[in-house]
Amino acid sequence: AQTVTQSQPEMSVQEAETVTLSCTYDTSENNYYLFWYKQPPSRQMILVIRQEAYKQQNATENRFSVNFQKAAKSFSLKISDSQLGDTAMYFCAFSTSGGGADGLTFGKGTHLIIQP
């Protein structure tokens, strides 16, 4: 069974600052996928970024990037130039399927607050 741990229940930063959300996981699988999802007050779960375990290069999507350390089983999310609209719950998630299609294992989430 897989486990995903997010050790920061809540974080608060000023607008335009850079913030890093941490995530660690445990698995015996060799091929897997990691995701960061964002859930704003609108409630919709929005995929922010994904990483394939077999790729050494860290994934990036505009202001969002990850630091994937496979040996340490660590998958942190860095948000650069943070914006008010980044305020949301952020969930780290794990799956053995590329699209998370066999169900996602989520961490407990980090509530990120961007202050004006």
Place this chain on the structure above:
Amino acid sequence: DTEVTQTPKHLVMGMTNKKSLKCEQHMGHRAMYWYKQKAKKPPELMFVYSYEKLSINESVPSRFSPECPNSSLLNLHLHALQPEDSALYLCASSPTLSDRRPNSPLHFGNGTRLTVT
């Protein structure tokens, strides 16, 4: 705008009521999911349908009854619920059940917030 539509947005029901949650997508996805999310908690997988057949049931009580009448529609029938079943119910879809294409994440709806009184 979400491509997965859930209705209703809010639902209040008594413990003796029978109600249904509806989820619809027109992206041609063949896998659909129900998740339950309690306040300040991550979503928990309930059911997975693949090609209109139930693929995964995560030991969900029988008072929750899923139905997938066609490839675009997923229902969750509710009967004799308990107050602890109050939660946000999220529907999601993906192209197929074991799709390993890089551009095939789960698409989530906005959820139905259910309150059982």
